[in-house]
Amino acid sequence: MNNSSDVRESIKSKVPSVLATNPRLVMFLVLVVVSTVLSRGVFLSPSNIHNMLRQYSTIGIMAVGQTVVILLAGVDLSQGSMMALVSMVVAYLNVNGFGIVLPLVVGLLVGALGGLFSGTIITKGKVPPFIATLAMASICRGLATLITQSRPIYGLSKELLVFGRDTIGGIGIQVIIWASVGLLGIFMITRTVYGRGVYAVGGNEKSAHLSGINVQKVKLLGYAFSGICAAIAAIVITSRMDMGGPYVNANDNVQSIASVVIGGTSFAGGRGSVSGTILGTVIIAMINNLMNLMLINPYIQQGIIGAIIVVTVTLNQRKARTE
Amino acid sequence: MFQNRTQIKNKVGSNFSGNIVLPLVFIAVMLIGALISPLFFSVQNLRNIIIGSATFGILASGMTVILIAGEIDLSVGSQVALTSVVMATLAPRSLTLAIFVSVLVTVSIGIVNGVLLTKTKMPSFVLTLSTMGIVRSIALVIGDGQPVYGVPRSYASLANASVGGIPLVALALVVIYLLTWFFLKYTTLGRSIYSVGSNAEAARLTGINVNRIKVAAYAISGFMAGLAGLYYTSYVTLGLPDGAVDYETEAITAAIIGGASFFGGEGQVTNTLLGFLIVAIVKNILNLMGVSPFVQPVAIGLLIIVAVGVRTMRKS
Amino acid sequence: MREGKPILEMRQITKSFPGVRALKKVDLALRAGEVHCLVGENGAGKSTLIKIMTGAHSMSSGEMLVNGTPRELNSPQDGRKLGIRAIYQELDLLPTLSVAENIFMEDVPKTKLGLVDWSTMNRRAGELLGMFKVEISPHSLIKDLTVAEQQIVAIVKALSQDSKVLIMDEPSAVLTGSELERLFGIIEELRKQGVAIVYITHRLIEVFEIGDIVTVLRDGENIVTERIEAVTMEKLIQWMVGREMDEQFYKETVELGDVVLEAKNLSVEGLVKDVTFQLREGEILGLAGLVGAGRTELLKSLFGQYQVDSGSLTIFGEESRLKSPRDAIAKGLGFVPEDRKNEGAVLCRSIEENISLGVLAKRKFKFLVHFPTLFKTAVELATYVKIRCHSLTQEVVTLSGGNQQKTVLAKWLASESKILLLDEPTRGIDVGSKLEFYKFMAELVRNKKSIILVSSELPELMALSDRILVMSNSRIRKEFMADEATQEQILEHAIPQELRESTSAS
């Protein structure tokens, strides 16, 4: 034991049992089969899948940031409102003749600074993340409406519309952005020093501190990343809708948390993955897509998502206990 | 260390200030209201404040119980909506039956929340986020997404009824808070909720059935959501399956400003009452001043950060 | 009294935990009005024994008789119903509730209507606290009290009930002179009332002061039970330590090098007072003292966890002001904390990740993790410290205590720490792993590393250290060369001045 080839062996031997122990993957496969059968094949058509991915790209992007925050044993309830604020800022600057680069940079900056602000309240002010980001949500919502007294902003320049509309090689740019943010998240969490810090801080803050990790910095950057993800999602939705809107569906925030939780990240922190979250978003997208294709009553949609959260989290925990 | 009298004094001092700050803030807010608008202290305005925010007030008392138990309940807003739908559906047949069924339903939801929590060991945030969606769906399906009519006029007029010039709901709030205070302070179950939230392991060692206490706390939260829903139904005079969205955050805000902690074992329902009144009055003042609706959320957000931040920083 | 029938008798008690046998056929008899002292090293099985006594643990085999009747206890409540109560070392109080409530947690005074009777509760709590002559208000919250005050509340809580058997698990660990005197007064009173008391302590001197009878546990076995008149301190220590030292420990003598760390008049407010010492390359410096003497605090100050208020710290010839553990790690320090689960390892992450934290702490990589290096280091070190596991991707929580400890140590080897601060590194580890650990320490100093070792197990400390510093009340009281000191001498300096005065007076 204890040499790398053995380690690799042991990982390999796990692969066949992955299906048996990974409820998300099982659920994903079952959903694919059920959806395909029920929709008489429409579900599996490339354009339907593409549609689905485009529709859920903003939630997917938010969820990547949310994952990092939840891995840190926190939560970000301000993502939805942050999106509204960034959407307004970007659109406002764009239509007032600041071109495209500056609005985008400022938009991302607003997201990052907002995240840093939440993070500071949490680390320095010792305010629980739930309350801090709830307050932040309220502030962002107010600021978003203040910019133009709540008027939506129309008439964005054509270059700005690229992110939500154009395709590269037949794939929507917003899907590519989601994939990039997702890969960036996976990369950041699994390949960088920072990622190791996130797991350590989320798993055991004291121990992380005593191992020389700058706990506050890790947390601050986590919330900043969540804010940046919200900003990127805001840019995509602004572009897709061709307007700056002070009101972005607040439900998106719940869906981003749901993606993370269905994706198997533990609310206690320290356990979970960005790849799981991406799968979680895809599962939510599939369920909604299936319900839409089947013309199922939209009222039961949030109930079904709720039930799925309960089931997956319970299965995850049972799995964790038996291990 | 006991000879260190200054230390003891400091302790007494901090306890003293802990109890006095909230009432002081409350008085300060009232004074500001009086200074800013002559309308503030009018009977009509005080009445408006109470009847307009009573739903949050009732929810906040239940939320305090849940927070003391060390958990959270995000499903209460949906429960209010469901109650209004159940009320509007059943009240035309029998008002008593409707009230009974409504409260039964929400208490059952509370019990289901509690049982799921203790059986699945899910974090309460995630669990009640899920039940929030499920309960909302049930309300929407029952009401077919549309307002449900049929609340009897007599019942609808209760929200505005007064006894000797005092709104009925103000009296109801006083009774609810007194009962909750009494329950938490003087009953064994109430004290057990504190114990479980304070240190679940120690509570278990002293023979408290921790799971049962948590279920009981959720049942109480459900009961309060039911009462809040009854009032809400009377206030809006019909069943609104998509109503009362985000009411849970209002309740949490009131409890947290009142000093309840996310870590359990702490909190006084009397302080929640003050917390809830402070938020309601601040909102009222902002309205009377004609502060732009766009600025109001910013003000409320800052209020939360300042209130909670100052307290936690003082503690540490 | 000697002839009285036992209130509680434990026969042939055996308790196994997965992989460990905590108790082996232990017999114990408690009689009314007797103070029965229970001594033994850490991990000897004392805690397990009292948990079985109270019903918090079930026994694997054996039987327990209460007043001559066999009883099976399934929960602490069962024990309490029979009048068996314990005051645990880890305080099981409710931090956010008042003193009075904690005292009456189990048996709340009630009015005729079945409601909590606050006035009676507060009054009776006040009376009970008055017995201790302590100025604790029944209304204070537990979290606002000092640890000693909390301990007193825990004792008062146990006294508030009619107990037949009262178990005190190291009550003196956090008490100082006058408080301890009061405690002894109370014990005397209880003895008169015919309560059987089990008194666990590391301060052997107390055994002679208040004990009637003493039982020594070692490695889960009852070594001896003897009336106190027939026991001397030397015998007691011999029983506790048991085997010859060279069998139990492993030590290599290494030639000492330059001074690597020097503290001069180091003080941290309330935690460390005026500490001066030197540590040389290849040296194992032992820190002896009772729990609460300031040993852990000193280590944490050296590691940058606590900010030094005055005095100087020189590491490798450079005067250093450490602002955080980061700074200490950068200077080549590593710290293996006592509380492995909360401060040592990140339990929910893999062995590899835990070890790699050391590589990262060294700031070898700025941004990207270089996996081959990390894996190679982890595999090498895991093999080197002999972590037993299926794979390095295993979560640390699944490992045994000893292997968790090795993981934490491997982390510091990965960060190439030159000075290791070890706080009770062998606590709760089985004997086999301990020996491995000692050999390992020897190898470390052979490789020119230096170690500061904190251990409550005096024989261990004496066998491993080159030099021993004895601490009490946050100060260093005495320095010994390891081969010059005896346990009695060390203990004498470890017991705080005022306690020594009070005990010698009685």
Next chain:
Amino acid sequence: MRKVSSVLLVLVLISFMSAVGFAADRPLIAFSQVAMNHPWRIAMTNDIVYWAEKLGVDLIWNEGEADAAIQLTKVRDLLLQEPDALIMSPFQATALDPVKEMCDEAGIPLVTIDRSIDSEPGTGMYISFIGKDNTRIARELGEFVANYLYELNGEYKGNIVEIQEAVGSSATIERYNGFREAIAEYPDINIIATQSGHGYRVEGTKVMENYLERFPAGTIDIVYTHSDEMGLGALQAIKAAGRTELIGRLVTMDGQRAAIETVVNGEHLGVADYAPHFGEAAIKTILAYLAGDEVEPVQMLDFNLYHMTTPEGENFTRNYYNRMLAEDLFY
């Protein structure tokens, strides 16, 4: 203490932001908006602010955060300031009905716009309801669509997909029924699918994308959405999917500038006007009432149909669009 001072500070800061001081001689009108969460709503508020200034009245207003109970509470806050009249756009007819009683008690005239409440307009202080006839507008739009299909195919034949407003609102029901009333006379014109887009652009896009998935090219002739906002969303879906055959086949209701613009450039087939322009009528009604004149209890405002299928239509639409640009009419 620090907390007290912090709260004080916040409140003082806020008081600076508030607008105070009305001229005493001008009438004070209060306006209660449902919510400021939709361009249509925001435009309605802006229109009222605009006309208040133009007609020389002072205005106080707030919004109900899209919640019946909160709107009711905030109406109370408005009435407390004893305005000379109240304009309300009610969230829901039954829930906001108590406002009529409050106005009766306070002697404050009430005008509802867009939607009515349960009470009969013209009774007590409820002086007038000013609305637009959704059913009629939807019916005329349906008629327009039928004629367009006839022009196109030589017969009354075609398939329509529909995207509804927020489910359950009275506007949705009326727009749903009115349109059907018109096309019911043509058995070969069918509505082959109907789903809710909840009134938002994003949702409109989503629903349209799903339609495009289910119905291949050639199977849809007309897309009918209940609002411009969702229609613009649907248009984006159509363009993104490259379904050029559906460009210029979209009919919607409301009359936003962005929608009229797409009519002018040919991407939109027709827009039925349900612009939230109630300010002029509402304030003029109040001023007339205050002057002692009779006012109509129910006033249904005129509407227009913007399209480019006939020379007159084109002329009218272009003129209107140019005027919107010239006067910078927001909506």
